[in-house]
Amino acid sequence: MAAKRNAQQNSWRALLASPSAIVATVLVAGLVFLAIFASLLWGKGASVSNVAIASEGPSAAHLLGTDPLGRDILDRVLVATRSSLVLAVLATAVGGAVGVGLGMLSAVAGPVLRRFLASLISLLLSFPALLLAIFFAVIFGVGSTASVIAVGAAFAPGFARLTQTLGASIADREFIQAARLLGKSRWYVVRRHLLPNVAEPIVLYGTVHVGQAILVLSGLSFLGLGVQLPAYNWGSLLEQGLAQMFQSPAGVIAPAVAIAVAGIACNLAGEMWAEVIGRPARSSRAAPAGGLRGPSGPSGKLSPATSGEAGGPQTQLGSGEWLLRVEGLRVRFPASGAEITPVREVSFAIRPGERIGIVGESGSGKSLTALAIAGLIREPGHVEAQRLEFLGVDLLRPSRDRSKVLGRNLGLIFQDPGGTLNPAVRIGTHLREPAQVHLGMSRPAARARALAALEMVLIPEPLRRYKQHQHELSGGMRQRVSIAMGLAGEPRLLLADEPTTALDVLVQRDILGLLVRLSAEQSTGMILISHDLAVIAETCDRTVVMYAGFVIEDAHTTALVSAPAHPYTAALLAATPDIARGPGQSLPTIDGRVPGPEENLPGCYFASRCPLATSRCREERPPLLGLDATRAVACWYPLVDNGQARSLTGASQAYRGTERAEETE
Amino acid sequence: MRDLHVAGLTVRYGDFVAVDNVSFDVPGGSVLGLAGQSGSGKSTVARAVAGLTRSRGTVLLGGTDLRRAQRHGGAKGRRMVQMIFQDPTSSLDPRFTVRECIVEALPGQSRGDRRKRDERVAELLSVVALDPAISGLHPRMLSGGQRQRVAIARALAAEPEVLIADEVTASLDVSVQAVVLNLLKQIQRDMNLTMLFITHNLAVVRYICDDLAILNHGKVVEHGPAGQVLDRPHDPYTTALVGAVLRPGSRLAKTGSAPSGDAPRPDLPSAGRGARTQAGGAVTAGGPAPADRAAAPGSSERGTGGHLQR
Numbered sequence: 001m002a003a004k005r006n007a008q009q010n011s012w013r014a015l016l017a018s019p020s021a022i023v024a025t026v027l028v029a030g031l032v033f034l035a036i037f038a039s040l041l042w043g044k045g046a047s048v049s050n051v052a053i054a055s056e057g058p059s060a061a062h063l064l065g066t067d068p069l070g071r072d073i074l075d076r077v078l079v080a081t082r083s084s085l086v087l088a089v090l091a092t093a094v095g096g097a098v099g100v101g102l103g104m105l106s107a108v109a110g111p112v113l114r115r116f117l118a119s120l121i122s123l124l125l126s127f128p129a130l131l132l133a134i135f136f137a138v139i140f141g142v143g144s145t146a147s148v149i150a151v152g153a154a155f156a157p158g159f160a161r162l163t164q165t166l167g168a169s170i171a172d173r174e175f176i177q178a179a180r181l182l183g184k185s186r187w188y189v190v191r192r193h194l195l196p197n198v199a200e201p202i203v204l205y206g207t208v209h210v211g212q213a214i215l216v217l218s219g220l221s222f223l224g225l226g227v228q229l230p231a232y233n234w235g236s237l238l239e240q241g242l243a244q245m246f247q248s249p250a251g252v253i254a255p256a257v258a259i260a261v262a263g264i265a266c267n268l269a270g271e272m273w274a275e276v277i278g279r280p281a282r283s284s285r286a287a288p289a290g291g292l293r294g295p296s297g298p299s300g301k302l303s304p305a306t307s308g309e310a311g312g313p314q315t316q317l318g319s320g321e322w323l324l325r326v327e328g329l330r331v332r333f334p335a336s337g338a339e340i341t342p343v344r345e346v347s348f349a350i351r352p353g354e355r356i357g358i359v360g361e362s363g364s365g366k367s368l369t370a371l372a373i374a375g376l377i378r379e380p381g382h383v384e385a386q387r388l389e390f391l392g393v394d395l396l397r398p399s400r401d402r403s404k405v406l407g408r409n410l411g412l413i414f415q416d417p418g419g420t421l422n423p424a425v426r427i428g429t430h431l432r433e434p435a436q437v438h439l440g441m442s443r444p445a446a447r448a449r450a451l452a453a454l455e456m457v458l459i460p461e462p463l464r465r466y467k468q469h470q471h472e473l474s475g476g477m478r479q480r481v482s483i484a485m486g487l488a489g490e491p492r493l494l495l496a497d498e499p500t501t502a503l504d505v506l507v508q509r510d511i512l513g514l515l516v517r518l519s520a521e522q523s524t525g526m527i528l529i530s531h532d533l534a535v536i537a538e539t540c541d542r543t544v545v546m547y548a549g550f551v552i553e554d555a556h557t558t559a560l561v562s563a564p565a566h567p568y569t570a571a572l573l574a575a576t577p578d579i580a581r582g583p584g585q586s587l588p589t590i591d592g593r594v595p596g597p598e599e600n601l602p603g604c605y606f607a608s609r610c611p612l613a614t615s616r617c618r619e620e621r622p623p624l625l626g627l628d629a630t631r632a633v634a635c636w637y638p639l640v641d642n643g644q645a646r647s648l649t650g651a652s653q654a655y656r657g658t659e660r661a662e663e664t665e
Numbered sequence: 666m667r668d669l670h671v672a673g674l675t676v677r678y679g680d681f682v683a684v685d686n687v688s689f690d691v692p693g694g695s696v697l698g699l700a701g702q703s704g705s706g707k708s709t710v711a712r713a714v715a716g717l718t719r720s721r722g723t724v725l726l727g728g729t730d731l732r733r734a735q736r737h738g739g740a741k742g743r744r745m746v747q748m749i750f751q752d753p754t755s756s757l758d759p760r761f762t763v764r765e766c767i768v769e770a771l772p773g774q775s776r777g778d779r780r781k782r783d784e785r786v787a788e789l790l791s792v793v794a795l796d797p798a799i800s801g802l803h804p805r806m807l808s809g810g811q812r813q814r815v816a817i818a819r820a821l822a823a824e825p826e827v828l829i830a831d832e833v834t835a836s837l838d839v840s841v842q843a844v845v846l847n848l849l850k851q852i853q854r855d856m857n858l859t860m861l862f863i864t865h866n867l868a869v870v871r872y873i874c875d876d877l878a879i880l881n882h883g884k885v886v887e888h889g890p891a892g893q894v895l896d897r898p899h900d901p902y903t904t905a906l907v908g909a910v911l912r913p914g915s916r917l918a919k920t921g922s923a924p925s926g927d928a929p930r931p932d933l934p935s936a937g938r939g940a941r942t943q944a945g946g947a948v949t950a951g952g953p954a955p956a957d958r959a960a961a962p963g964s965s966e967r968g969t970g971g972h973l974q975r
Binding site: 504585 | 702703715716717739740741742743744746747748750751752755756757758759760769770808809816819820823838839840841842843844846847850851865866867868869870871872875891892895905906907909910911912913
């Protein structure tokens, strides 16, 4: 609670430093002050007529001159603030109450009533507010009450539509269903669950509409349909000033300026409010569990990087060399307060044609590692490493070589195949265009190539699918298409992030089989990222286990699964349900939680959850060291003990050894 | 505990038959697993039993017509069946504190004073192994696993006879899934609840279900004791589904030899699992861990392993 209050205070403070917010605050405060005190201070000058000084120009005594009855124009404009504002607020309130009521009713109504209300709201929305107001003014007669009701009625459909839309999105959520299961009444659901969750945007909408109401009410008064004499507001002042426009222009300009300023104040205040209420929601990931979804924003905007630069030759490598080398990779993001480091130290390497799996739970940094390799971490994210080389090209510095090697040799596949395909573009076009644009192929050649790609991923009736859109395909089919796209440029490395997580088990097995077969046929290296050890064990020769932004174990999958060396790997494996186990067994659990990306510990990040941890573990971080020929582990007390942990000979650390040898030479 | 009897349950959306004449019995105090792929109708069955979807057919709890009770029996009739949903984020009102979420579900909350309610909230939170001190927090301040436990506490607060768990671990991490599954099984046993456990993941079935029904295209294709359905499936669809479940050691066991240069490997199916169990036991066994846990900086998650390990 306190944290929330602080966050809100902080965002207020940060906001108040911005110029537009200062302007908004000053303007709103000024308007409120005038509405309350103007009639006390200037009421006399505004109301007492003095024909002796009628229609005078600006003077020291009357800064903006006087009107035909000798009343001070400035005073009258200032005093009119109250009536203008109060009427506008009232009109908005009337519109809001009616509109929100209608919208809420339609959110909880049965299907028939809902359809009727939706049509009614749509119908009313299609009339302009001013026109509706004039219409209502005719019905209700002229005067301030009538104009308030008229403007309120004109605003109601907008509020109703907003409430209906917001309410519908909330009404689908499970907590509403849970309330229904508890036998709560509709009125209770509206009052306790729906209204509080839609209140903020509606209040915001209302704030902006006060400005609108001032405009519309002034317009009505200007037309003579609003406030009637002797009462006046800015609109009627404007109308009175119009007759004298050429003798005393101030009589028109002053109320016009007042209307404009009030409108601007309401809009700015609305924006400011939106900023403030938007902020705590966005920074809500300051939750105890290391929810990393926030900063990994770019993942939502990823496009499959199947495109290659024209003529970018595939770099040739001997089979003994490394396809990808990652050493000491770190990914940092600035966050409110301190910096967060979701990827702390990741080192691994992959040979051409090798398939490795990266396994980890949420907060392990596995997906950000993939994004960093693909060069998809955006500002303000920051990637650093001792080495990040793909086919011998340094990926840390932007260069022509870098975009060439990434575009031509790296294929990407993501969890949600629907998100990688443009819904408005045919399946075939997705596959054909890159070949035309980047490889300079002719259209028929590119088309033949695309059809072959669809056949390659075992899509039945490729010709028919070629012409379809993504919504006509099942999830498994879409993932096949995105695999075809990922492999279209015959990349040297395929990076697949949770490619089967959204799919059913039967489809999952087919897709994994396809990935394995194609990567073997094309001798494409593959990095498969998954939260599921079973998926990786099914597909990958080697497994890299990540925890809290570190690689904590890197071993041949067989060895890792049969005898894990790191206590976390062992715990993860034990916690993985096995269809052959049970009944009457409970799953071993891991107590505690993953340290968040904001934490900075001197020792092992698993120590607080590890039964084997000693004071050494908490004080000194174990490096990733080769344990035997097949594995490296970052643990002072590995579960598999071959005597002394040998120096760097582990699977992916071998290159460090060769490098040392070179250095000594 | 009364038996749940479902017969001829049918749910249509327009012309589409989502659930087609489904019948099953769940003996009081036992757990029936409903498994199938997406679109098989398993969640629709759950929603129909809970009364959240219009359906035809018979749903009896003991001799009581459950749907009549849900429609006309007021809050009391509704409370007999409670559900836990897949996404713990959208199943808790973001505006509510943990305490408010649970208090809302307490029967007769208008009676009883504040202290009594707070006691009940604390009691329910400790049932789901959460520190009662979190009752003032909002759901967004909790981890996914903690949120799901709050959702379980809310369902229990309503004192239901039937609990429906709809893919409750599908959006959780593996280690958190283990905690929630153990907890659910323990609560079900302790409170002798009748439960429907909906899942797409057959690997978790045996830990929690007594019986298992497999759904395909809205129909039950196989139904029997969980172990029997998984070990000796009769229906070809069930066979395919069971065969598609991945196990960390399965492919390695199938393909036989490991890549060259590997260390000698013990025979996997038995020794591998043995090693894992051993290792897992080492990690979760009490020992000095509780002290460490308490000392963990900022840890608000209470250890659940201790009293759940049997």
